[in-house]
Amino acid sequence: MTNPQVNPSMTGQAIRRIILEQSKRANVGHIGCCLSIAxxxxxxxxxxxxxxxxxxPQRDRFILGKGQAALALYSALHLKGLxxxxxxxxxxxxxxxxxxxxxxxQRGIDFSTGSLGQGLSMAAGAALAARLQxxxxxxxxxxxxxxxxEGSVWEAAMFSAHHKLSNxxxxxxxxxQQAFGYTKDVMDLSPLRARWEAFGWDAHDIDGHDGDAxxxxxxxxxxxKPHILVARTTFGKGVSFMENKIKWHYWPMSDEEYRRAxxxxxxxx
Amino acid sequence: xxxxLVQTLSELAAVDGRIxxxxxxxxxxxxxxxxxxxxDRFLNVGxxxxxxxxVATGLAEAGxxxxxxxxxxFASLRPYEFIRNGPILHHLPVRILGIGGGFDYEFSGPSxxxxxxxGVMRIQPGLRVxxxxxxxxxxxxxxxxxxxxxxxxxxxxxxxxxxVPGLTGQFELGKAQFVRxxxxxxxxxxxxxxxxxxxxxxxxxxxxxxxxxxxxxSVNPPPGKDLAExxxxxxQVVTVEEHYTVGxxxxxxxxxxxxHGLGCKVRRLGVAQPLDGTSGRRAVFNEKYGISAPAIxxxxxxxxx
Numbered sequence: 001m002t003n004p005q006v007n008p009s010m011t012g013q014a015i016r017r018i019i020l021e022q023s024k025r026a027n028v029g030h031i032g033c034c035l036s037i038a039x040x041x042x043x044x045x046x047x048x049x050x051x052x053x054x055x056x057p058q059r060d061r062f063i064l065g066k067g068q069a070a071l072a073l074y075s076a077l078h079l080k081g082l083x084x085x086x087x088x089x090x091x092x093x094x095x096x097x098x099x100x101x102x103x104x105x106q107r108g109i110d111f112s113t114g115s116l117g118q119g120l121s122m123a124a125g126a127a128l129a130a131r132l133q134x135x136x137x138x139x140x141x142x143x144x145x146x147x148x149x150e151g152s153v154w155e156a157a158m159f160s161a162h163h164k165l166s167n168x169x170x171x172x173x174x175x176x177q178q179a180f181g182y183t184k185d186v187m188d189l190s191p192l193r194a195r196w197e198a199f200g201w202d203a204h205d206i207d208g209h210d211g212d213a214x215x216x217x218x219x220x221x222x223x224x225k226p227h228i229l230v231a232r233t234t235f236g237k238g239v240s241f242m243e244n245k246i247k248w249h250y251w252p253m254s255d256e257e258y259r260r261a262x263x264x265x266x267x268x269x
Numbered sequence: 270x271x272x273x274l275v276q277t278l279s280e281l282a283a284v285d286g287r288i289x290x291x292x293x294x295x296x297x298x299x300x301x302x303x304x305x306x307x308x309d310r311f312l313n314v315g316x317x318x319x320x321x322x323x324v325a326t327g328l329a330e331a332g333x334x335x336x337x338x339x340x341x342x343f344a345s346l347r348p349y350e351f352i353r354n355g356p357i358l359h360h361l362p363v364r365i366l367g368i369g370g371g372f373d374y375e376f377s378g379p380s381x382x383x384x385x386x387x388g389v390m391r392i393q394p395g396l397r398v399x400x401x402x403x404x405x406x407x408x409x410x411x412x413x414x415x416x417x418x419x420x421x422x423x424x425x426x427x428x429x430x431x432x433v434p435g436l437t438g439q440f441e442l443g444k445a446q447f448v449r450x451x452x453x454x455x456x457x458x459x460x461x462x463x464x465x466x467x468x469x470x471x472x473x474x475x476x477x478x479x480x481x482x483x484x485x486x487s488v489n490p491p492p493g494k495d496l497a498e499x500x501x502x503x504x505q506v507v508t509v510e511e512h513y514t515v516g517x518x519x520x521x522x523x524x525x526x527x528x529h530g531l532g533c534k535v536r537r538l539g540v541a542q543p544l545d546g547t548s549g550r551r552a553v554f555n556e557k558y559g560i561s562a563p564a565i566x567x568x569x570x571x572x573x574x
Binding site: 110114117123125126129151155 | 289309314315319320323325326327328329331332333350351358
């Protein structure tokens with residue numbers, strides 16, 4: 001069941017442009033990990049999530065486990081009309097609800113996150129609630145690969161598989177990087193799909209930058225198990241000098257870098 | 270208080286379908302009556318307290334009132350950050366049931382003792398903290414608070430028999446219970462150890478010392494005003510808790526007296542030193558750490574000298 005109301009302005013490139021504009025305006029980092037999920041987020045908010053209204057109890061829920069990439073989520077909520085331009089321009093401003101990590105008091109945000117490893121447990125609870133209430137709503141979560149270093153992720157993985165929470169669909173942003181280096185050097189997660197399968201999940205590898213493939217993968221999900229889509233992504237995707245560079249986990253852009261980055265993001269008309 | 274808890278919770282669940290009970294694989298031979306009556310609303314989540322709190326947060330967001338059950342340190346300390354970022358930050362009605370305060374788990378040893386749960390819980394302004402003194406008060410406290418908005422931490426002792434004289438199960442959020450009048454010294458107690466404080470008050474009376482006894486079960490919100498008014502009549506106050514002396518009831522009373530500019534001295538009885546690794550009967554430990562009835566008597570006589 002895919003949202004029939006496809007939003008054509010909700011593209012990965014549109015989200016990337018907002019990420020760059022707002023990161024520059026606020027002079028903050030976490031740019032690379034926002035860029036890597038731009039296509040996942042645009043697919044979710046443009047073509048997958050069923051959200052008739054932001055406060056509809058039967059809407060699909062979305063939980064951003066990797067809360068540090070909230071700017072990508074804010075960008076989608078802006079394109080969806082839930083965050084105004086004025087609100088967006090408060091990102092990382094004093095007393096704004098739009099901080100680096102998402103806060104549920106903000107319209108359109110279902111759960112606050114920021115501490116890695118907590119999102120999937122809340123998603124599992126939300127999925128169990130939907131089942132107990134006889135609702136067909138689905139619960140989507142997006143975790144980072146390094147977030148799987150947290151033991152609590154695997155507590156939630158065991159729980160979800162044991163209770164056959166097939167209404168839970170999680171994505172892993174497999175960009176291969178974490179704060180201090182490459183995941184294979186810090187804490188090797190491979191083979192990640194096999195690990196999730198071993199924990200009883202219906203696991204698939206997908207290309208996290210191919211919107212059609214993402215939507216198709218979600219449409220094709222079936223069976224009793226919770227689902228995980230291990231999405232291969234490129235850290236910093238779309239800005240050549242940021243791609244796969246550790247520096248862009250935390251670093252903000254200089255004026256020159258901003259100019260060069262923006263020039264690479266074309267918005268199809 | 271576990272029987273009182275399960276019985277009361279079953280009564281409440283019978284009239285409100287939002288109640289759901291989660292346990293992290295503890296409560297064997299205690300929780301079965303609830304599980305039998307409400308099989309669809311009882312869930313053993315396995316030995317995973319962090320996930321239990323996360324799941325409870327997700328359930329509460331959808332309108333449920335989840336009660337999560339474990340031994341006090343595992344219910345409070347292990348998932349502490351999940352409590353902080355989950356039900357507290359989201360202001361959701363998750364009920365955390367910490368079973369066995371202080372030395373209740375006797376021979377299970379230091380890992381099972383709970384001597385800092387109240388301290389870490391009451392520093393969170395968005396979390397109600399309730400510590401009943403006996404099973405009657407546990408019942409009324411639960412009935413008075415189960416459907417309040419926002420989260421609650423309950424510390425329930427294991428004793429399902431004893432009654433604190435004069436308490437008669439009274440409970441009111443944000444209020445203290447004044448169970449004994451006296452004029453020489455004020456005893457303030459929290460949790461199951463109130464029974465020792467009551468015995469001490471009785472013994473002191475026989476020795477000609479007139480003792481007032483106050484029970485604090487509503488730790489957060491604290492009984493600030495009425496407690497301050499009461500303590501303003503005393504020069505000497507002694508607090509009794511089965512908890513470290515920092516962060517719990519003694520700290521609460523010291524803060525209250527300072528906030529209101531009272532002139533009394535506060536002697537905080539509780540555990541003031543690191544545990545030594547031994548385990549044993551609760552009564553032995555209460556004597557060892559100075560919170561048994563005889564130890565409370567000694568402390569009161571000392572401060573009155």
